[in-house]
Amino acid sequence: MKQASDSIIIDTRGIGLVEVTRPIVDWLAAQQITQGLLTIFCRHTSASLLIQENAAPAVKRDLARFFAELVREDAGYEHDDEGLDDMPAHIRSALTNVSLSIPVVSGAAVLGTWQGIYLFEHRRAPHRRTLALHVVGE
Template identity: 45%
Template structure:
C-alpha cells in the first residue's frame, strides 16, 4: 500500500563558485557535552561576505564529532547523550581492547563514527539554510576537557 504524496520543488538556481574561504575554529571543551557552534558558523559566513554556496565544517579529531540537531528543547541533547552512552559504553565490561588514553577512548571513537566528522550546510542569500529548530553542534565524547579544531570552508559566490 502506498500513501498519497505531495511534493513541490522550487525552481533551480545556479551559482558560479567564485570564492573559497577557510578558517579554523578552536574550541576548548569541558568534557562530554554538546557545544553549539551555530553562531560561530553564521559569523564566519558573514565575515567572508558569503552569498550562495556551501559551508563545510570538518572536525580534525577522532574522539569528537559534529552534528545538526534540535536547539529548542535541551532534553533532546540529554537523551542523545544517553543513547550514545548506551551504544558505546565507557565501562571496562564493554570489552574494548583499545584503551590507550583511558576507558572512554574507544567508546569516543565509536561515537564519532556514528555521528560523523563533517557537515555541509547550504548558504542562501548570505544565511545558513538551517531549519527553525536546527543548530550545529560539536560533540565532545571524552570525559576530560580537550582543545578541538573545526575547519570552516565556504565555497560559492560572495558579495565582494
C-alpha cells in the same frame, strides 16, 4: 567563484553537545558569499558534528545518554591507551559525522527554525577541539 577557509577552536567540558552555530554563522557572514556551500570539518577522532534541535536542552542530555548506553565504556575494548572512554569515543565518532555540508543562500547558512550546529564531545575530560571551515560560492 570565491572561497574562504579558516578554523575555530572550541573548548569542551567533557561528554556532551556544545552548540557552535553562532561562531560559524558569524564567520560565514564575514566572508560575503551569498550563494554557495559551507563545509565544517572536525579535526578529531573522538569528537563529531551534528545538526540537531537547539530549543530544548533535554535533547542534548538525551542524545548524550543514548550514546553512552549504545557504546558502553565497560565492553573490554583492546584500545584503551587514554583510558576507558578512549575507544568508546572513537566508536561514537564513527557513528555520527566528522563533517557537515550546509547550503548558503542569501549569505546565510540554510538551517531549519530549530536547528543548531553542535560539536559532540565524546570524551569525559575537557578538550580543545578544532573545526575547519570552508565556504565556496559567489
